[in-house]
């Protein structure tokens with residue numbers, strides 16, 4: 068008689084989720100000598116490639132191209148952008164599909180038998196069952212199941228009129244009028260991209276702040292810049308209803324019809340159905356097992372968590388780092404070692420970009436401001452706006468953080484991250500060469516202001532320069 072028992076697998080490390088975090092965890096665990104299984108319900112490509120970083124940046128870049136044409140007259144070049152929405156969306160998908168194909172190639176390159184397609188759930192601390200009944204026993208498990216968009220109830224009822232990041236890039240056309248619900252970093256990037264492409268965009272945000280920007284001065288500059296191309300309602304409760312073949316959004320102060328709505332009200336870890344109750348873990352407010360951020364270990368179990376699934380720092384490089392830490396510790400369990408974590412670092416790809424590096428300002432922080440509204444290179448580029456707010460500590464002016472908005476800030480943020488991680492002071496940075504005319508030299512007034520404030524020496528070439536100059 069045929070044995071109909073579903074197959075049972077054993078391994079050293081089972082990883083649930085083949086996204087950026089899971090792939091990193093699997094790679095590291097295997098290179099550490101562990102027998103690995105990488106379980107994913109779809110193997111459709113990472114969130115980054117399919118519905119995240121890459122398609123959003125493709126759309127953002129299309130919007131910037133349209134804006135560049137609109138700004139061309141400033142250089143004596145007359146042009147009007149004619150935006151062909153169908154071709155814009157076609158290119159987004161075409162290029163996205165290339166990125167997706169590259170991530171899928173990564174799956175193909177896995178050693179035979181490592182990839183297992185199925186939806187996993189825990190049946191014990193390190194025992195899993197897949198949706199087709201196959202079972203897995205592992206010495207250790209890494210949870211890397213990612214996150215999903217939160218869609219509040221009234222929007223769910225609107226069906227096809229509502230988009231999230233999971234559907235919007237598959238639209239064939241640009242809408243004429245788009246409501247964006249939620250002004251977090253992801254919502255703002257897409258809202259501004261659509262606005263730059265000629266879509267009438269209105270953003271509704273329940274809170275008073277946008278983009279998670281904690282520096283009030285940079286925050287206000289971001290709001291000012293965004294309002295140049297779209298309407299931004301802050302501190303309002305928007306409620307939707309279907310109407311005139313579209314969606315009518317009503318709020319305290321008005322109501323307006325839109326062709327579609329983009330819901331961008333945050334993301335939550337994908338842990339539902341994972342059977343975490345079978346593991347006996349204590350869960351935090353997000354429903355995430357309580358874990359150590361330096362080891363990624365959940366309690367003292369042979370279970371580790373990484374990437375968006377842990378609801379902390381939901382950005383790609385962190386998913387990759389956390390996967391690496393989790394995979395290594397899972398392979399070496401019970402020898403679990405803490406790893407140093409990078410400084411907080413986010414970039415929002417608005418135009419111009421916003422970036423935050425290091426720690427927020429404290430009450431006793433020294434703040435040096437480098438304005439870019441009169442900065443040489445920024446003026447050359449006809450993009451003179453924004454500022455960098457540099458935070459430093461007393462007594463020597465060591466940099467601790469920075470928040471910025473302005474041209475090229477996605478690059479400048481990397482320099483500042485490096486400087487903060489290396490323990491540089493305002494003085495030591497001013498000792499480095501700055502080429503002229505560059506956006507980088509725009510940092511000098513802020514650095515000099517810090518030196519002035521903490522009475523730190525200026526390098527000889529900066530002596531005699533008034534602070535702020």
Ligand SMILES: Cc1cc2nc3c(=O)[nH]c(=O)nc-3n(C[C@H](O)[C@H](O)[C@H](O)COP(=O)(O)OP(=O)(O)OC[C@H]3O[C@@H](n4cnc5c(N)ncnc54)[C@H](O)[C@@H]3O)c2cc1C
Pocket residue numbers: 083084085086087088089106107108109110111112113114115118119120121123124185186187188211212213214232253337340341373374375376381382383384386416
């Ligand atoms: C619109 C958007 C733009 C973004 N832009 C940026 C950016 O510019 N820069 C940046 O750094 N970050 C950006 N991010 C964030 C970044 O994409 C994520 O932080 C990162 O992709 C998370 O990777 P992950 O491995 O945790 O999850 P994922 O890549 O989502 O992988 C999780 C995998 O687990 C699978 N899975 C889930 N549950 C199960 C189960 N029970 N069994 C089996 N498999 C399961 C899923 O199908 C999926 O394949 C953006 C995100 C979005 C949404």
